[in-house]
Amino acid sequence: MLDKQGVLEAILFSAPEPMPVEKIREAMELDETEFASLLKQYEASLDNAGRGVMLRTVAEGLQLVTRSEAHEVIRRINAPKQYRLSRPTLEVLAIIAYKQPATRAEIEDVRGVKCERSLMTLLDRGLIREVGRKETVGRPILYGTTDTFLAHFNLRNLSELPSPNSFGL
Amino acid sequence: MNICISCYDGLLTHLVRMILNGEIDVFSLRVTEVVDQVIEQIMCPDSTYDTDDASAQLVLCATIMRTKSRRLLPVEEDSAPEEDAAEAALLEEERALRSLVEYQHFQTVAGILNEMAEESAKLFPRGNKEVPEGEERQDLSHVSLLSLVAALEKALDNRDPVPMSIDTGGYSMYEGLSHLRSLLSSGKRTAFSDIFPRGAGRLVVVVVFLGLLELIRTGEVKVNERDGRIYIRKEGAVNA
Structure with a gap:
């Protein structure tokens, strides 16, 4: 007979993408306190048993992922390709993350150079998306970050970005 | 710097x-x-x-x-x-x-x-969808854009009957993609000239061609050129 931790594990195992916390809680018919306590217990059981997987909260969803200590041996077998973003593309992404929604002109104003190619790369990778149009001359496209962005940088939400105050932004 | x-x-x-x-x-x-x-x-x-x-x-x-x-x-x-x-x-x-x-x-x-x-990047979720090393971008070095365009022109020349009536039904991108996916689902290699539905008009040929470009972009199909002919097969299928 499965206990609650077992059910939670089964739900998480069935979902390769982060699963919204509320969705799991409702499916398990638990109130917030019970669910928070269950999560804590499950996390502790994974930690204490020296298991190869751990629980992470990313983009307001829960996901089972392998532990970072295992990444070398996984790469030896699986060699999953993790793409790297170039420095200029990362700069464009940083500007969008902190100034979103931002237009191309606003990004170029900070960097002083064009950023079309970086925007294409970021859109192609699903790290940013068009979030609307700015109500100004030409109605330029506004860009914002996506859940893929949060997952790529292992962030629960945008508030986990390094504090803007520490950089004087 | x-x-x-x-x-x-x-x-x-x-x-x-x-x-x-x-x-x-x-x-x-x-x-x-x-x-x-x-x-x-x-x-x-x-x-x-x-x-x-x-x-x-x-x-x-x-x-x-x-x-x-x-x-x-x-x-x-x-x-x-x-x-x-x-x-x-x-x-x-x-x-x-x-x-x-x-x-x-x-x-x-x-x-x-x-x-x-x-x-x-050190954390892997189950069923990591990242593309394996070396396959991030399809190697289309053996297929030039000119050959694709030439093949499209040839297909248009071959399949451009004088319209007897105006077709107002249209042919959507969804239909084009469904046609291609169904055609290539067996995993067999298919010649470019055979991907178009029988008796297809200009509109259908163009939509199917755009559908092919989309499938190439999303990595669902592989394209090769051999002996001057372009072949398409489903990604992951064994060479046939």
């Missing part, structure tokens, strides 16, 4: 910031020395600077040149218009400094994001 000149040794962005802040006397600075070093590093065969990054460095050089040339202009104290011009120049320098400081902050953030991405 690092710069090493007689009065400074460090990052180019810091140099520009110090000049705009008045911490380095721009008159004692040989701008050509800085620009030569920047160009040398960009043009170096081992250079990792792409167009965007290189142009950002050149913009910094241009900022130094503009600042020095403005400060070289004589200022006549009694002349009101000249005072206005000097004030405008000062304001512009302040704006340039603010932009530079903001840019430097975002450079720092970009570095932190890079570290965060590297740490996050």
Whole structure:
């Protein structure tokens, strides 16, 4: 007979993408306190048993992922390709993350150079998306970050970005 | 990018910031020395600077040149218009400094994001969807765009009957993609000329061709050219 931790594990195992916390809680018919306590217990059981997987909260969803200590041996077998973003593309992404929604002109104003190619790369990778149009001359496209962005940088939400105050932004 | 000149040794962005802040006397600075070093590093065969990054460095050089040339202009104290011009120049320098400081902050953030991405890359979810090494981009080196276009033209020539009636039904991209997916689902290699539905008109040929480009983009199909003919097969299917 499965206990609650077992059910939670089964739900998480069935979902390769982060699963919204509320969705799991409702499916398990638990109130917030019970669910928070269950999560804590499950996390502790994974930690204490020296298991190869751990629980992470990313983009307001829960996901089972392998532990970072295992990444070398996984790469030896699986060699999953993790793409790297170039420095200029990362700069464009940083500007969008902190100034979103931002237009191309606003990004170029900070960097002083064009950023079309970086925007294409970021859109192609699903790290940013068009979030609307700015109500100004030409109605330029506004860009914002996506859940893929949060997952790529292992962030629960945008508030986990390094504090803007520490950089004087 | 690092710069090493007689009065400074460090990052180019810091140099520009110090000049705009008045911490380095721009008159004692040989701008050509800085620009030569920047160009040398960009043009170096081992250079990792792409167009965007290189142009950002050149913009910094241009900022130094503009600042020095403005400060070289004589200022006549009694002349009101000249005072206005000097004030405008000062304001512009302040704006340039603010932009530079903001840019430097975002450079720092970009570095932190890079570290965060590297740490996050050590965690793998179940059924990691990342593309295996070496297959991030399809190797289309054996298929030129011209051959694809030539093949499309040929298909259009072959399948362009004089319309007897105007078809108002249209043919959607969804239908084109469904047709291609169903055709290629067996995993067998299919010649480009055979991917179009029998008796297809110009519209259908164009939509199916656009559908093919979409499937190439999303990595659902592989395209090869052999003996002057283009073949398509489903990604992951064994050569047939």
